[in-house]
Amino acid sequence: MSKPILSLNNLRAGYGQTEILHDLSMFVQPNEIVAVIGPNGAGKSTAIKSVLGLLNISQGSVELHGEVITNTPAAKVVELGISYVPQNQNVFVNLSVKENLEMGAWTRPIGIPERLNDMYALFPDLAEKRNQTAGSLSGGQRQMVAMAKALMVDAKILLLDEPTAGLSPKYRSEIFETIQKIKNTGVPVLIVEQNAKQALAVSDRGYVLVDGANRHTGTGVDLLADREIARMFLGGGH
């Protein structure tokens, strides 16, 4: 096992007095896609948000490359190389596609034009729409903008919060393909998903969350094959 890039160790976290994560541990290694699945309200999104310092961690730690970054404010976390795509409102609707990407590069000192071209190559749809406002794009294209925007920095890891929620099957497959492409560029991806089957199929490993703690862990293939998990979360047995 190689050294993890990001690890969450025995986290207890929540909003105000309400604790949502009770004892959560997970990690992401270089060159892998890790999926977090589980029923609604299990704390999947909360797990990601705790990394970003968007809620209060009362116990446990978050480590990036072995360095503790627990409760670091979001802007600083992004600067450290953790890029995050929220589930909703993840693009600046009044800004053009290009401007959205430029904003994503806020903490990047140099090489912005080159990086823009990299992103247009990775997301060809966006190249031709670069001067349109993000608000005029379809849901799937917005998701592409959001992911490209997050990759404008030299991300050490990309966190995606339900990237396929509300998308048509065509775009869903496209997003999952893109996530694999992103992994191939050397950026590991941590993805929280409702579409568990598809997510596990592209993932190297997966975590099943229930009630703010991990219930099952395994490779994507193993989790997909597990009868109990299939019955509980994947919509019927095989």
Next chain:
Amino acid sequence: MWNSFGFEFINFYFIPGLVLGCIYALGAIGITLTFSILRFANFAHGETMMTGAYLTWTVMAICSGVLGFAVHPLVAAVPATLLVVLLFLVTDRYFYKPFRQADTIKVVMASFGMMLIIRSAVQVIWGPNQLTFVPGIAKPNAYLKDWSGSIDFLLLIPNKHLFIFVGTIAFMMALSYLLNKTRIGKAMRAVSDSPDLAHVTGINVDQVIRATWIVGGACAMAAGVFLAMDIQMLETTMGFRMLLPMFAAAILGGIGKPYGAVLGGLVIGLAEELSAYPWIGDGPLLSPGYKTGVAFAIMVVMLIVRPQGLFKGRSF
């Protein structure tokens, strides 16, 4: 055809309306930017305009009294702008910043307090009496007749109005460049769009807020100096009287839309002046005393009919 209708209408209603509109527009830009980026209605904005005019007056007084040469208000306004911006940044750091996470209503009330503080301070320093940039009576001194050579086409445009038009257009162009072409301007639009997303994108929101104060302050400053040039006097309530029409302009254009604020300002300014034109019969349609009422009526109707404003701004 340049009959008495055209002459009177253009020179005494339309041009003054446009001038007033320019002043409202510049003021409303600051209001709409603070509203959308800092998320509160800044009641102290009118006071900033007023302070700017007073500081400009002071720079002029120092130049002619101590240094022995007279300067135009627009020249004196440059160093005065720097002072106003500095004042803004200090107030933001020590007065508004502690309120950053507070409920909107608390910040609004705080800005109301700031309004009273600024006005009282100005009254203490400069006194409650009216001041003037230039003593004496100014005559309208630019005529289109001089340029066209025809007596039939007489446009009475005082120099001060020319300065105000040109100054406003220059400000609009600079603002448009800032918001669309510069990194900080785009970030201002991004924060106005979604502060939460800006935060997790890694944008330095504090820097954007400082930029907002600087831009809003400079526009307010220009509006204040233009107003003092237009009404040819300075008084401590001049900013406060502008507050309602400026808010009306910002709401009319759509909160968070600088171009909307400009359009809103021009519409409100024209509506106020044109409401006093004798459209029916010989007397003014509305007594000039009701001018402010016109702005208020437009604001109320707009909030009922189309709360997001002409340019689809934020609605609350």
